[in-house]
Amino acid sequence: GAGVSQSPSNKVTEKGKDVELRCDPISGHTALYWYRQSLGQGLEFLIYFQGNSAPDKSGLPSDRFSAERTGGSVSTLTIQRTQQEDSAVYLCASSRREDRGGGYTFGSGTRLTVV
């Protein structure tokens, strides 16, 4: 597609349940990023994939969070045993390897609410 697609757009889950969030990057973009945005806050880096290199997981807040990127395209962010503090908007972005500056395109995000 023309942009970064994320699904679902909204997710309400019960505390303790696992959730999976999906990101479809722009075709040809080798880099993929996940960010988390809490209400009224900035964007917090979670994880970064670049081609076939090992992902940069330095931003994942706990071992309940994990992400995969299959075939260098679609990515899934999984949160296990969700907690109320996990409630946030999860944003995905993609770019080409050589992109700097304005080459990053964001999706509209998944709003996760843990009740």
Add this chain to the structure above:
Amino acid sequence: GESVGLHLPTLSVQEGDNSIINCAYSNSASDYFIWYKQESGKGPQFIIDIRSNMDKRQGQRVTVLLNKTVKHLSLQIAATQPGDSAVYFCAEIHNAGNMLTFGGGTRLMVKP
């Protein structure tokens, strides 16, 4: 740790006036600075960027100024319109990688 941050959380301007949104950064090892606009329910949208070897860059109705001496970045919007109402984030890219580091955001409210 090093970070990118903003001075003003909310800015209210009259339609037609110019807006200035400010950002302070502390990491000298960044080679790109970017401004994003985020409207409610949407992801951040690229506005303009500037390389660290420049001090000014102009786009359509927007200008970004970079002062490396005091580590300050600003976004100027000329003739602000109601459609400019949004949250604006500055971000930086470290010259050793591709990761964006974001500031906390400034909400711009345009009064008709």
